[in-house]
Amino acid sequence: MIDTIDLAYDISGGHSPALHDKKVGSLVIQDDRVLSANKIEGIEMSADPDGDRLVINLKVLAGYSFKDPLHLCFGVLSEEMAQKIDINIKTGEDSKIDLQAHCVFPNAIDVLHKMDADILIGPNSKYTYNEVHYHGEKGHVRVVPAAKIILEDGAQLVNNFSLIQGAVGKMNFDYDIECRDNSLCSMTAKVYGKYNDDITIKERAHLKGNNSHGILEARMVIRDNARTDIYNEIIGEGDGARGHMDCTEILAGKNAYAKATPIAVVTNQKAKVTHEAAIGSIDSDQLNLLMSRGLTPDQATEVIVNGLLK
């Protein structure tokens, strides 16, 4: 039983001293309450309960950029809990911020983690969101993140989602992104599905603005009875809009199931949207290469899987 948020945070790959460093901005949510919040100059932050939900407001002031990432930790240490979070994020013009979020549910037997986000990325600001999940090995977690994101002119969004450690449980990921002039969004999801995990990822990027760019990328490994359904859609509407979807999935189990649906919609002859998807078993050439260096088939498979999800 993992009984402290610091320990859970460290197990998930975080560095818990950062949560206690007064120079580093952080917000720690355990179960349905705020455990700690460290505000720093340039960021306005509040977290308040509203019925059965926790409402977080986060504003990055215009012109501010930060050397260290802002650390967010959403943890549930109880075996049974519904954690529902509404998060509203706004970044001011010309700001730059990296958020490092860890979602840790190490003891889950019946845990719901529901997050609804409204994100407005201001003109010419850069927003990076790295989200790492750790769910323990039981996999009795339902993860339901949904986000509506608007990138204003010249804004950049880099979103990296990673769920590699432990079992996933049931995940339903639903992101809608609107890109205005000269903006760029890059979404990457890396997930290792095991046991009876059920993973659905829906991402839609609407490239409304001129010269807006969008990349939706998924890297999945699925074994045992796990299943994935990846739905990516990019609409190229603005002059010079460019979008690309890339989905690579490795099936490493007889009963594993993977489905990828890339939808490319173009409504402007000056826009372009491309896609590629590859779903298959572990590549035999790669296996042979690694085994020819003395690795066993299992060790070679691990290297290939870890490499894809790196």
Added chain:
Amino acid sequence: MLRIENLSLKFDQKDIFTDVSLEINKGEIYALLGRNGTGKSTLAGIILGLITPQSGDIYFEGEKINDFSLTDRAKKGIILAWQKNIVVAGLTVREYIKLSSPNGITEEEIKECVDSVGLNCDDYLGREIDQRLSGGERKRIELASVLAAKPKLAILDEPDSGIDAVSIAMIEDTIKKIASEGAVLLITHQEDIIEICTRAGILCGSKIIRETGPEDAVKYFKKHCDYCEMVNRPDLDRAFEGAL
């Protein structure tokens, strides 16, 4: 060190090898010459355990290894520098060299291996091995990984392809270094690199038709194979014995 006895392999009614025997001793650089499609890389695959022949035996250090897996043969010290450029996503040069050294390798030794194939460590060690690297760069990385593995028998499948003329001497030195502690089976059809071999075998028409020193090898290989290709009669080696 390596002994192949009476090896035969047939694919789709076509003889790839007919009763081929071959011996490579410690310290040797044995060049296997042959035109495209004569089965040079297939022979490498058989030695490595990727392909099972219909008949014949393979001995390594006196032990019959026919039933050994790819992994077991590698653990015995048989290491291949692959001709194909195979990409394992996310793997850096450092990581690849490390995993090629099952007995462990220091950072200093990794750098020596990378230096010896003419690559700058600062630029390459942390770099991912992917499609952005040129064919020549990947060949060098492959060779560095074989050097790091300290093989007893290194099988180098066209290690010189994609390497510029200026750097070829460096690659030859690396091959000699590998041979100084084991043996090398060098698969090639480039004349220049054959000069460093101690012995060469010419593969043609499903057989090793001649074993010779490096000078005669090039001469014989060119004349014989040109002629065989022209008349499509790879069994004419006896006629050439007299001509040479």
